[in-house]
Amino acid sequence: MVLRAGLVGAGGVGARHARTLAGFPDVELIGITDPAPGVAGALAADLGVPVAPDLPALLRQRPDAVWLCVPPFAHGAPELAAVRAGVPFLVEKPLSTGLPVAEEVAAAVAAAGLPTATGYHWRHLDTVARAREVCAASPPRLVDATWLDTVPPPAWWRRREASGGQVVEQLTHVLDLARLLAGEVAEVRALPAGSTGAGRDVDDATAALLAFTGGAVGTVTAACTLPAKVRAGLDVVCDGVAVELTETALTVTTRDGAETRQPQVDARTAVDRAFVDLLAGGPPAPGLVDYAEALRTHRVGVAIAESARTGAAVRP
Numbered sequence: 001m002v003l004r005a006g007l008v009g010a011g012g013v014g015a016r017h018a019r020t021l022a023g024f025p026d027v028e029l030i031g032i033t034d035p036a037p038g039v040a041g042a043l044a045a046d047l048g049v050p051v052a053p054d055l056p057a058l059l060r061q062r063p064d065a066v067w068l069c070v071p072p073f074a075h076g077a078p079e080l081a082a083v084r085a086g087v088p089f090l091v092e093k094p095l096s097t098g099l100p101v102a103e104e105v106a107a108a109v110a111a112a113g114l115p116t117a118t119g120y121h122w123r124h125l126d127t128v129a130r131a132r133e134v135c136a137a138s139p140p141r142l143v144d145a146t147w148l149d150t151v152p153p154p155a156w157w158r159r160r161e162a163s164g165g166q167v168v169e170q171l172t173h174v175l176d177l178a179r180l181l182a183g184e185v186a187e188v189r190a191l192p193a194g195s196t197g198a199g200r201d202v203d204d205a206t207a208a209l210l211a212f213t214g215g216a217v218g219t220v221t222a223a224c225t226l227p228a229k230v231r232a233g234l235d236v237v238c239d240g241v242a243v244e245l246t247e248t249a250l251t252v253t254t255r256d257g258a259e260t261r262q263p264q265v266d267a268r269t270a271v272d273r274a275f276v277d278l279l280a281g282g283p284p285a286p287g288l289v290d291y292a293e294a295l296r297t298h299r300v301g302v303a304i305a306e307s308a309r310t311g312a313a314v315r316p
């Protein structure tokens with residue numbers, strides 16, 4: 001069976017998904033749409049795929065699935081249109097800038113019983129599977145989630161109302177792993193450093209404390225004032241074991257010493273492969289994060305952003 005896929009949003013990550021899908025022998029890209037003049041056309045010409053004028057036109061072609069790669073502020077309408085058309089979708093993280101749109105989409109997806117996937121590709125790393133085993137054997141007591149980076153190129157990223165801010169937009173990958181390894185977050189308390197960047201109201205830095213329902217505690221540190229990414233990942237302290245996880249390495253330290261391994265899986269390909277396989281009737285891959293699961297992570301990021309804004313403790 002060949003899966004007929006459509007792409008909505010042909011920017012940085014949309015182009016990445018399109019190239020990945022174009023490389024799968026069992027996927028046909030049937031259309032690409034993007035409201036920015038020329039953006040869909042350039043990618044479509046490159047891949048030999050037709051441009052669709054808009055999402056309704058793309059959905060009228062009855063794709064088997066669509067990949068929704070729009071910026072955080074643009075969520076809601078594309079997902080709800082896909083649900084109304086009965087078309088499964090993979091949507092990029094974050095699910096939205098805040099909660100109302102994501103909760104509405106989650107309810108619509110659940111009511112329709114539609115298969116979904118999200119762009120939390122780190123979950124497909126074999127190193128994450130190994131970290132899960134370690135943390136299952138020795139439950140985490142302390143989690144440190146961090147993302148120290150530069151301001152990404154898209155203009156929308158700099159505005160909190162458009163991106164949701166660094167924790168919601170970027171650190172969400174690591175919050176997702178914190179939940180995976182240490183369980184659900186009961187409460188967050190956060191402080192913002194404020195913004196000193198020209199034309200940017202996203203905070204320079206955020207520091208937060210997490211209380212997990214299982215009793216572990218956590219810290220969150222995010223900063224976007226650097227010339228390039230310095231570190232993005234998770235440190236987990238268990239009883240007698242330390243786990244250090246980034247997108248490119250896992251180090252497990254025990255009393256016998258430290259062991260470092262690199263991922264053997266290309267998670268950015270695996271995230272698309274997993275959804276295609278699911279839609280072909282296969283079982284869900286262990287790394288597949290559907291909309292409902294992604295929403296649980298999104299709630300934690302939004303809670304941190306809200307606590308940073310209000311000064312109050314927030315329960316996700």
Ligand SMILES: NC(=O)c1ccc[n+]([C@@H]2O[C@H](COP(=O)([O-])OP(=O)(O)OC[C@H]3O[C@@H](n4cnc5c(N)ncnc54)[C@H](O)[C@@H]3O)[C@@H](O)[C@H]2O)c1
Pocket residue numbers: 008009010011012013014033034035036039069070071072074078092093094119120121154169
């Ligand atoms: N999972 C990952 O590793 C990863 C990596 C990069 C980006 N992302 C996420 O993907 C999303 C997009 O990021 P990007 O870097 O591609 O941004 P981008 O600005 O490069 O591209 C977004 C594209 O979406 C288009 N767009 C805007 N509104 C639209 C709408 N309503 N319908 C269709 N297209 C619309 C824009 O014109 C633009 O071309 C962000 O939420 C980002 O967090 C995820």
